[in-house]
Amino acid sequence: MNTHPEQQARGHVTAAKGFKAAGISCGIKGGGVRDLALLVCERSASAAGTFTTNRFCAAPVLLSRDRLRSGRARAIVVNSGCANAATGESGIRDSEQITRDVAGELSIDSSEVLAASTGRIGPRLPVDKIRKALPDLVGALSTNGGRDAALAILTTDTRPKEAITRVRIGGCEVTIGGMAKGAGMIHPKMATMLAFITTDAAITPECLRIVLRESVERSFNCITIDGDRSTNDSVFALASGLAANPLIERADSGEGVIFSRALGEITAQLAEQIVRDGEGASKFIEITVRGAKDAHEARRLGFAVANSSLFKTAMYGREPNWGRILSALGAADVEFAIDDIELTLQGECVFSHGAPRDVEESKLKPLLEGKEVRVEIVLRRGNASEKILTCDLTPQYVELNKT
Amino acid sequence: MNTHPEQQARGHVTAAKGFKAAGISCGIKGGGVRDLALLVCERSASAAGTFTTNRFCAAPVLLSRDRLRSGRARAIVVNSGCANAATGESGIRDSEQITRDVAGELSIDSSEVLAASTGRIGPRLPVDKIRKALPDLVGALSTNGGRDAALAILTTDTRPKEAITRVRIGGCEVTIGGMAKGAGMIHPKMATMLAFITTDAAITPECLRIVLRESVERSFNCITIDGDRSTNDSVFALASGLAANPLIERADSGEGVIFSRALGEITAQLAEQIVRDGEGASKFIEITVRGAKDAHEARRLGFAVANSSLFKTAMYGREPNWGRILSALGAADVEFAIDDIELTLQGECVFSHGAPRDVEESKLKPLLEGKEVRVEIVLRRGNASEKILTCDLTPQYVELNKT
Numbered sequence: 001m002n003t004h005p006e007q008q009a010r011g012h013v014t015a016a017k018g019f020k021a022a023g024i025s026c027g028i029k030g031g032g033v034r035d036l037a038l039l040v041c042e043r044s045a046s047a048a049g050t051f052t053t054n055r056f057c058a059a060p061v062l063l064s065r066d067r068l069r070s071g072r073a074r075a076i077v078v079n080s081g082c083a084n085a086a087t088g089e090s091g092i093r094d095s096e097q098i099t100r101d102v103a104g105e106l107s108i109d110s111s112e113v114l115a116a117s118t119g120r121i122g123p124r125l126p127v128d129k130i131r132k133a134l135p136d137l138v139g140a141l142s143t144n145g146g147r148d149a150a151l152a153i154l155t156t157d158t159r160p161k162e163a164i165t166r167v168r169i170g171g172c173e174v175t176i177g178g179m180a181k182g183a184g185m186i187h188p189k190m191a192t193m194l195a196f197i198t199t200d201a202a203i204t205p206e207c208l209r210i211v212l213r214e215s216v217e218r219s220f221n222c223i224t225i226d227g228d229r230s231t232n233d234s235v236f237a238l239a240s241g242l243a244a245n246p247l248i249e250r251a252d253s254g255e256g257v258i259f260s261r262a263l264g265e266i267t268a269q270l271a272e273q274i275v276r277d278g279e280g281a282s283k284f285i286e287i288t289v290r291g292a293k294d295a296h297e298a299r300r301l302g303f304a305v306a307n308s309s310l311f312k313t314a315m316y317g318r319e320p321n322w323g324r325i326l327s328a329l330g331a332a333d334v335e336f337a338i339d340d341i342e343l344t345l346q347g348e349c350v351f352s353h354g355a356p357r358d359v360e361e362s363k364l365k366p367l368l369e370g371k372e373v374r375v376e377i378v379l380r381r382g383n384a385s386e387k388i389l390t391c392d393l394t395p396q397y398v399e400l401n402k403t
Numbered sequence: 404m405n406t407h408p409e410q411q412a413r414g415h416v417t418a419a420k421g422f423k424a425a426g427i428s429c430g431i432k433g434g435g436v437r438d439l440a441l442l443v444c445e446r447s448a449s450a451a452g453t454f455t456t457n458r459f460c461a462a463p464v465l466l467s468r469d470r471l472r473s474g475r476a477r478a479i480v481v482n483s484g485c486a487n488a489a490t491g492e493s494g495i496r497d498s499e500q501i502t503r504d505v506a507g508e509l510s511i512d513s514s515e516v517l518a519a520s521t522g523r524i525g526p527r528l529p530v531d532k533i534r535k536a537l538p539d540l541v542g543a544l545s546t547n548g549g550r551d552a553a554l555a556i557l558t559t560d561t562r563p564k565e566a567i568t569r570v571r572i573g574g575c576e577v578t579i580g581g582m583a584k585g586a587g588m589i590h591p592k593m594a595t596m597l598a599f600i601t602t603d604a605a606i607t608p609e610c611l612r613i614v615l616r617e618s619v620e621r622s623f624n625c626i627t628i629d630g631d632r633s634t635n636d637s638v639f640a641l642a643s644g645l646a647a648n649p650l651i652e653r654a655d656s657g658e659g660v661i662f663s664r665a666l667g668e669i670t671a672q673l674a675e676q677i678v679r680d681g682e683g684a685s686k687f688i689e690i691t692v693r694g695a696k697d698a699h700e701a702r703r704l705g706f707a708v709a710n711s712s713l714f715k716t717a718m719y720g721r722e723p724n725w726g727r728i729l730s731a732l733g734a735a736d737v738e739f740a741i742d743d744i745e746l747t748l749q750g751e752c753v754f755s756h757g758a759p760r761d762v763e764e765s766k767l768k769p770l771l772e773g774k775e776v777r778v779e780i781v782l783r784r785g786n787a788s789e790k791i792l793t794c795d796l797t798p799q800y801v802e803l804n805k806t
Binding site: 053054055056057083085086087088089090120121122230231309310313314316317319321322323324326327329330331332334335336338351353354355356393394395397398399401402 | 456457458459460486488489490491492493523524525633634712713716717719720722724725726727729730732733734735737738739741754756757758759796797798800801802804805
């Protein structure tokens with residue numbers, strides 16, 4: 001991990017060789033706020049994506065998923081402020097029109113242009129505003145444009161989310177960078193937000209797809225803000241191949257494993273940044289489940305706690321009300337024995353062998369003053385363990401989402 | 404429905420022949436607030452109950468479920484302010500001790516005394532305070548004590564919840580009355596809160612059990628405040644038989660159907676009162692799903708919307724953001740076709756045939772000014788329909804639950 005201040009100012013999604021980006025205001029949000037981004041690779045990149053499992057998936061999701069079947073892409077156009085979801089046939093035509101215009105501006109084939117949108121569900125996309133801004137957007141493309149793009153994709157986020165790492169593969173330096181947006185409506189079983197990962201690694205589309213899916217499963221699919229699953233969530237990965245490393249063709253090869261670990265580091269960092277900037281969040285909460293029968297069970301228990309409004313509000317109130325954790329676990333439809341659960345809050349074991357441990361509340365309360373909460377749940381059912389990340393539920397969350 | 408003001412002042416759970424109740428303060432909550440209730444039948448009543456499906460069910464739930472196997476009971480002792488849940492073996496001994504003392508005071512068998520608790524999960528029950536108060540509690544028993552009992556079982560509720568109805572069965576007047584407490588931690592798949600129903604109908608325990616389960620399924624199990632399922636939720640029904648109607652032995656007999664409908668009316672009324680008094684709620688929301696394949700599917704879709712934090716906060720903000728309803732439906736893991744969904748908000752159809760209807764937001768916004776919200780979702784998959792009740796999510800909910 002070597003991030004120079006200069007690199008940071010330019011953004012991480014354009015750090016790998018072959019990528020340019022831009023982020024400008026086209027007037028969707030108003031007030032001159034950046035709301036339109038473009039990410040471009042100078043050559044046809046190996047490309048992969050994972051998308052929301054919501055049945056009402058947005059028009060740009062349908063379009064991108066379809067075009068990614070080829071395993072190749074050159075550009076992604078992203079707008080914030082309007083989701084272009086639940087907009088029917090006309091929404092699909094809108095996304096097609098915009099990618100066609102981008103292709104025209106870049107003199108590339110429109111089948112290699114992907115799209116993503118985030119914002120309100122229902123309204124039509126302001127196509128004219130976006131089309132009019134495209135020449136300026138393309139004109140602004142730069143290898144220093146990553147930060148501008150990272151700003152343009154945000155909605156209620158309070159800060160941009162970026163990550164970068166470098167590894168050596170086959171004697172060559174390979175860079176992986178990324179940007180993401182999150183805030184609310186974050187939940188697993190999907191890409192859960194927008195993330196864009198770029199790398200100059202040489203890797204086949206098939207291998208990139210496998211490695212991306214694994215790393216999403218262990219990062220973005222292990223976080224939750226409010227249990228809602230959005231219509232638009234997408235994770236994209238583009239690989240330019242310009243690092244000139246020996247082509248990675250298998251995820252389980254030596255090179256594949258190195259690349260996979262590095263990619264996992266990037267997605268984990270972006271996922272954590274999303275949770276730390278959750279809508280209205282005042283606390284970062286890490287829930288570890290160990291000793292579960294399998295990963296599915298561990299995740300089910302972890303998410304039962306992470307999505308409990310009562311647990312989340314208690315954490316906001318700095319109340320060591322661990323009974324709400326047990327209650328959430330008990331409602332999770334997992335057939336554990338009460339006697340086999342051990343519950344630890346901020347390092348203090350509060351419940352084991354079917355009964356509360358004698359821990360004074362006056363000892364626990366000060367432990368919740370900080371910004372981080374660690375919950376550990378240990379079962380005696382097997383060897384699976386999972387870590388789920390979430391944040392607290394605050395009055396600010398409600399205020400942010402009431403419009 | 405004939406409720407005289409006088410009857411209302413005395414409470415509804417003691418309206419049926421044979422029942423007395425009391426509600427006093429024993430010092431669990433402090434400040435002289437009522438926190439201990441007793442409901443007694445002058446003879447051994449037919450008795451039934453439905454209980455939480457939470458794996459961490461509380462000590463009084465374990466005790467009551469066990470004792471109800473006999474189908475008979477005479478008394479229920481209830482405390483608020485402490486749930487006696489996740490308290491292990493000692494919690495069970497505490498509940499046993501209290502029911503033994505109640506039995507002693509009433510000179511009845513302790514196997515006919517049931518128990519319920521509500522409040523914080525984790526802490527030991529303040530047994531000494533409760534035991535010391537029992538002589539006063541028994542001394543206060545009265546046919547006019549229903550309202551006091553209805554007050555003593557409350558936690559964050561802002562008002563007591565009571566219902567009463569009278570029907571003629573076999574030429575005899577039969578009364579059914581009830582009281583309940585709700586507020587937060589309300590969700591289906593369980594009794595979902597505390598409710599106590601009394602009747603002077605003559606009915607077998609088996610028949611009472613069947614009819615109670617059906618009416619709970621269509622009332623308390625169709626409401627949600629925050630998606631959390633508590634460790635303590637219980638619904639009890641006691642039938643004294645003093646109305647002297649011909650014994651109801653079958654739920655599908657003429658008399659059984661009349662009784663079942665009347666009981667259903669009581670549980671529906673109590674369930675609605677619970678939602679209207681949901682923690683921090685400013686709006687009552689009714690979500691109707693029609694045209695689903697089966698009841699399970701209809702409920703799944705209805706609850707997906709009812710438990711969406713984003714939908715609930717939008718309703719709090721009077722924002723006609725119906726895209727959040729579609730998004731919640733799309734995440735519900737039901738395989739409907741987008742084109743087959745019709746969505747109506749406050750009587751205005753906003754989405755049909757896979758696309759938004761052209762309804763101005765300026766027309767919708769004023770419709771959300773009132774205290775009631777009606778959402779209708781119509782599919783074309785079958786004939787099942789269900790109605791789910793919930794409330795909005797407000798900053799007050801968070802403030803109420805942070806301790």
